[in-house]
Amino acid sequence: MVRLKSLTGGFDRSFWSVCAGLFTNQIGAMVLTYLGYYLTQEQGLSVTAAGTVLTAAGIGGVVCQWVGGILVDRLGYRSVMAGSMSLTGFALLFLASSDQIGPIVVCTFLVGATAEMYRPAVAALVAHQFSPQDLPRAYSFVYWAVNVGYGCSMILGGVLVRHGYTSLFYVNSATCVAAGLLVWRSLPALGRSGAVPGEAPPKGGFLGILRDRLMLGYLMVTLCYGVVFRQAGTTLPLAMSLDGLSPSLFGFIMGVNAVVVVVFQPLSVPVVSRMDPHRVLMLGMVLLGTGFGLTSLASSALEYCATVIVWSLGEIAFSAVNQAIVAPLAPAHLRGRYYGLYGMVWATAMLAAPLLGTRLLEHGAALLWGVCAGLCAIAVCAQLLLSPHMRRREAV
Structure with missing residues (x-):
C-alpha cells in the first residue's frame, strides 16, 4: 500500500504510466464522436441506419465491461489495458476500410467493445495499489487525465475533420496503439487481481x-x-x-x-x-x-x-x-x-x-x-x- 503525502506526491511510476497511457489513449478519441457525421455524409447512410450503427457501439460498450472484468481477474491488469487499447487501434482501421452496412456494424461494435474494455482494469489496479484513504485522490487524477485527453481530442478532431474524416481514423488508431505500447512497456506485470503466487485462483x-x-x-x-x-x-x-x-x-x-x-x-x-x-x-x-x-x-x-x-x-x-x-x-x-x-x-x-x-x-x-x-x-x-x-x- 502507498500512503500519499501530498497532492501529487507518493504516486509511483506505474501510476503515472497509467495516467499517461489514458491521456494518450483519449487525446485521439475522435472517431466515435464524429461517427454520426461520417456515416451520413461520407458513407451516405440514412439517419436510421446511422442510429443502428451507433447503437452497435453502445452495445459493445456494455458487453466489454463484463468481458473486461473477467479478463482482469484471469490475465492481469497490464494485459487487459494494453490489449484493449491496441486492439481498438486495429478495429478502427478495419472500420475505416469498410463501406458496406454489415461490416460497418460489426467493426463499430468491435470499436465500442475494445475502446472501453480497459476501464475495469484501471479501476481494479488503482484499488490494488493504494490504501482506502488514498483512493479518492488516485481516482480523481485518473478521471482528470481522461478528461484532459478527451478535451484535447475535441480540439484536434475539429482541426482534422476539415481535411476529411479518414485522418480521424488514422490518428485515433495511432494514439490507441501508442497508449497500449506505453502501458505494456512501463507497467509491471502484476498478475491477476488478488492472485497469490503458487495458488489456484479462488472460485467466484x-x-x-x-x-x-x-x-x-x-x-x-x-x-x-x-x-x-x-x-x-x-x-x-x-x-x-x-x-x-x-x-x-x-x-x-x-x-x-x-x-x-x-x-x-x-x-x-x-x-x-x-x-x-x-x-x-x-x-x-x-x-x-x-x-x-x-x-x-x-x-x-x-x-x-x-x-x-x-x-x-x-x-x-x-x-x-x-x-x-x-x-x-x-x-x-x-x-x-x-x-x-x-x-x-x-x-x-x-x-x-x-x-x-x-x-x-x-x-x-x-x-x-x-x-x-x-x-x-x-x-x-x-x-x-x-x-x-x-x-x-x-x-x-
Missing part, C-alpha cells in the same frame, strides 16, 4: 456478485446518477435548441463543463480526501440533481452556463469517490468482475439516457428536468440507507 464469479445486496444497491444508485448525468450529451442540446440557442452555444456551454472539471478537480482533491466518501458521493448527487433541476428555469445561454457549473461541481465530487466505494465491497480476487459489472451499469445508463430523456422531453422540458432531480433525490435517499452497512463492511 458474477453470480456471487449478484448475491451481494450492498453492491446491487450501489449499482442502482449509480444507474440513477448515470441516466441523469448522460442527459448532458443527449437531451440538453435538444432542450437548448427548443429555446432557440444554436449548436455552437451548446459547444461553448459544454466547454464550460470541461474547464470546471479540469481546473477544480485537482484543487478539490485535498478537501475530498479528508471527507467521508459516502457524504461526498451524496453531495455530488445533490449538486447534479440541483443543476439539472434548475435547467427547467433556464432559457438564455448565461442561465444554462450557471446550471452547468452547478452540476459540474457535482460531477467532480461524485467522480472522486464513486469507484473508491466499490473497492472495499469487492473481494480481492473478484475486483475485476466487480468493476466490470460497475462499468456495465455506466454503459447501460449511456444507452438508457437518450431513450428516457427524449420521451420525457416530448412532454416538456420541465418534466424532463423534474424527473432528473427526482432520480437524484431517490439515489441520495438510497445511499443514505446503504452507507451504514457499507461502512460496517469497510471496517471488517
